[in-house]
Amino acid sequence: MESSMTTEPAVSIDRVNKIFNQGKANQVDALVDIDLTVHPGEFVSLIGPSGCGKSTLLRLIADLLQPTSGSVTINGKAAHQARVDQDYGMAFQQSGLFEWRSVERNIELPLELKGWDKARRRARAHEMLELVKLTDFATHMPWQLSGGMQQRVAIARALASHPKLLLMDEPFGALDEMTREHMQAELLRICNDTGTTVVFVTHSIPEAVYLADRVVVMSPRPGRVTQIVPVGLGRDRTELTREASDFFARVTEVREALRGIEMSDQARGIEDR
8 A cells, every 4th residue: 555645644653662660670671762653544564573562562652551751642642632532443353342232332332432322323333334344244243253253343343433543453363364364455445445544563474564555673672663664565455466576575575674683682692691
């Protein structure tokens, strides 16, 4: 996909550091000097070794955690104000659907919290079910759906209130490979239809490349942005994209960036002995 550039960034992260248990014996330096700008309509993947702070960075954007220093702004607002205003939606590895609510009523939940009346909520839920191609399952309960269908409902719920930004933390990590690839294609279709900006955490290099305009490569803890790889595969990606030479070239570039981090860490370890 090509990013839609405007003067106001969708996400602006400026010199952010995050330290847990600061000043204590169990202090953890999670993130160091993070600078990142995400443009409106752009899809950015975050990738790096386990424990590098990808999910921590996503939670800082969502104001579920606060930075130790530095600033995070969402569409020109402080992250806290963006959360209060419900300017973003979130989707996690587990769908997080409420088992006692139907598919339709799960999607309506954020709209209830915003105070929408019943008729308006119902209309929006049906619109979202059409978007994720689940119109025949409005009255089903979550346990009656497959894992991939549950994730589509979770995405529909995250997008129900028209957020400009969607934050996703390994939403397809628990799915089998074929379902995962189908969900990737569905997510791109939905983002193209809605123009939503996405920040997406993943451990999968092919997934990061297939989905993103840019792949942000992070180092082991303390997490740093070590390289940003432009993908440049265009907006209309299909299954044939996965077989294209440009796709394999970008996968290799990201893999080598991650391997370079690992080799640098090994070299530092040898020097420290």
